[in-house]
Amino acid sequence: MEDKNNSRNIYYINSPSDYDRYNILEKELKKEGRLEDLNNIINLMSPPKDIRNICQNKYGKKGKIAIIGAGEAGLAAAFELKKIGCDITIFEASKRIGGRVYTYYFDRLNNYYGDFGEISIPVSHYTAWHYINTFNLKTKAFINSSQYYYLRNVGTYNKERQVLKNIYPKYNLTKADKIKLKDEEYINICNKYLKKLTSEEKKELIDIKKNYSKKIIALDKLSYKKAYEEYGFSEEAINMIGYINGSKEFFNESLIEVLQKQYTLDFNTNYTIEGGMIKLPLALYEAITEKDLKAYKDIKKKDLGNVNIKLGNSVEGIYNTNDKDKVMVKHVDLESKIESIEEFDYLISTIPFPNLKRIDISDSFSNEKLRAIEEISFKNSQKVYLYVKERFWEMGGKSKRIIGGKTITDLPLYSIYYPSDHIEYEDKSGEVIKLNGNPKESGILLASYSTGDKAKDFSFIDDEIKIKDTIKYIEKIHNLPKGYLDSILLDYKSLVWSDIQYIWGFSTLFKPEDKILYSYISRCPEMNNKVFFAGDNVSNKHGTQQGALQSGMIAANDIAKEIANKYSF
Structure with missing residues (x-):
């Protein structure tokens, strides 16, 4: 493990050391009340024994x-x-x-690019970091959280009062739904299930073994959507929650598929490789x-x-x-x-x-x-990148601009990811960010990203129609004048993994x-x-x-x- 450096902020520093990443993981697990999982996660996610010792x-x-x-x-x-x-x-x-690692470069200097495979690496992915360290690759912060929602023709920032005021009334929630939704853990129901498992049982979410414990066998019979039904949520509430917590694409998959991601905090602190994956x-x-x-x-x-x-x-x-x-x-x-x-x-x-x-x-x-x-x-995935002259999402006042993170929408785009390269941190916690860059600079917008069942909406459309629809939806979500995006669009690239020969899918x-x-x-x-x-x-x-x-x-x-x-x- 590298020497510690207490003067550095451990959240979202570029190219974090082993010590930095350990501290981030430790802090996040402590916040979730399951610090006992730390060593197990590290052992499960680390490289196997050195082959030269075999x-x-x-x-x-x-x-x-x-x-x-x-x-x-x-x-x-x-x-x-x-x-x-x-x-x-x-x-x-x-x-x-x-x-499935594919970086597309928009300029000859390779300054502007989009990754069509995995777009970020969680701090817990120790084997990936082993190779990043082996080859001395540089990494930078990647904000993975939802910043904005556009659901049922209403847009709102991801702030509790705004979501309650603007989004909840658009869904026919029952009284029972409203009562349960006051408990934040119901939005991310994985934590409720994780708390029911012992440390050894949680390890089995990652382990590949011949025989599993009774609790894991029972959990594996549930889909992610069924997990919410087990807690008595209505179909309307489940539909809304899927968008609020950004997991709608996993609803028909195994609950364990999502539980194991939550177990290793895959949705928390993430990084990307400078210059492309x-x-x-x-x-x-x-x-x-x-x-x-x-x-x-x-x-x-x-x-x-x-x-x-x-x-x-x-x-x-x-x-x-x-x-x-x-x-x-x-x-x-x-x-x-x-x-x-x-x-x-x-x-x-x-x-x-x-x-x-x-x-x-x-x-x-x-x-x-x-x-x-x-x-x-083997499920499909699709992405659409737009290379634009200016970053409209970073413009406006402090409460309006979006710096990194994503928008979740019920439109066919499903999710929009904003670049994190203009991020600066306002406090030592590293959790409050501000703009450090000129919005008038050109940038790359991941204008549509969906996988699994949600990828169906945008996978079988002709490229020309898809780009027109993407522009139309982006202008609608961000309340931009019609034709604005066409005026700043430099280039675009879309890819559907099911179309790629000899791969025919993504995950x-x-x-x-x-x-x-x-x-x-x-x-x-x-x-x-x-x-x-x-x-x-x-x-x-x-x-x-x-x-x-x-x-x-x-x-x-x-x-x-x-x-x-x-x-x-």
Whole structure:
């Protein structure tokens, strides 16, 4: 852990140290009355054991490994296996690395950009921060809280009196609803459920294991919406609460999917990587291809393994050899159409299950695994970014301007995120912010962001219509003159992840009972411990860099154990 520096504000300082992040997490858990979860969260979210303590280099050099997918899970697995000397081949069907991490740059100097994957990293995501530290990446504050609501044609700032006065009357709330809504915990009902669990039971929200406790099994039968119904809320109240707490997109998913996010405070203090999230997978790529070996500074170059990345190569089949001692991989160069078959000692599949379904595996994988691949859902996500000449959201008086954070709306946009780069803090708590920048500067507005069920509203619309609608809705929400946005619009970019070939979605979101039925079997190896799995579908943190990176490290360690067991006796 780094040296502490008491003179610095621990909230939203740029590039926080390990000590800073520990203090932030500790303070936030204390505020929620569950400080006892601190060490468990850190242990669950930290990187696994160093791979060099599992397998010696002299054994690792005997391992020939195939990795399917050059997203963060595949790159992390390769980065770790390279440390013990393995010979690694990465097959990537697309022509780029990064998978669901994708940064789009609007200018040639890369000053203005939008991230189409995960847009922020919580302080509790220790494995993601491990790699951020490894590659010396700079981070900056990202305000994740709701600043404004536009619901049922009424706009209001996120202040209790304004919400009560302007939003509540728009919904047909019952007397029972109104009484319960006086208790703030009902708005975020997750805290009520967390308080019913012991420390060990809360760990199971993150853990992937064969058997779960009775309370976790019972909770996994509930959808997030059903959790509110259990407390007697009306449909109108539930609908309103979904927007107020910004979780409407999760209502049909498993309650545990949301509980585990609340457990590790994913919605609290967040950061983003300066220059774009793509900086992390690019750093991994440069390390494994030996363009930058600083991350391997304590390993001799001759001891490092070789990594060959085959872009534009689609894996079409995974088979056992006749003696079942190796794995055969059939792949096609998508440009030349040449088909090849190669043998490997081990394989890691990191690709989304929708892609894995199209690979010939039916005679190679167990029925349990095939059922998990079939049943686990991979949800869509869409975003629209606007590059504008001036930041209209930062204009006006102190009580009117929006600096960072988001707007939640029941319009098809669903949510709008405002950049946090003009933030300054007015007090030592770091919780009161003020404008530090010129609103007349150009900026990037995440004008629409939705995932899961809410992404349906904006996913199947032609780009031209979508941008026109986005502009129309933004002008309506912010009470701007018609045509104003067209006059300041420099550029735009939209993306729907279901349209991206070989990914066809953005994030796993468990349905009720999926965790109990499929989380363990999804991660289990196949083909006599020759084929391992990593990536979003088998991670314990869906839709995050944390989940991808940690699952890649775990799969690499599992292979290291197999190699060590094979050659060390």
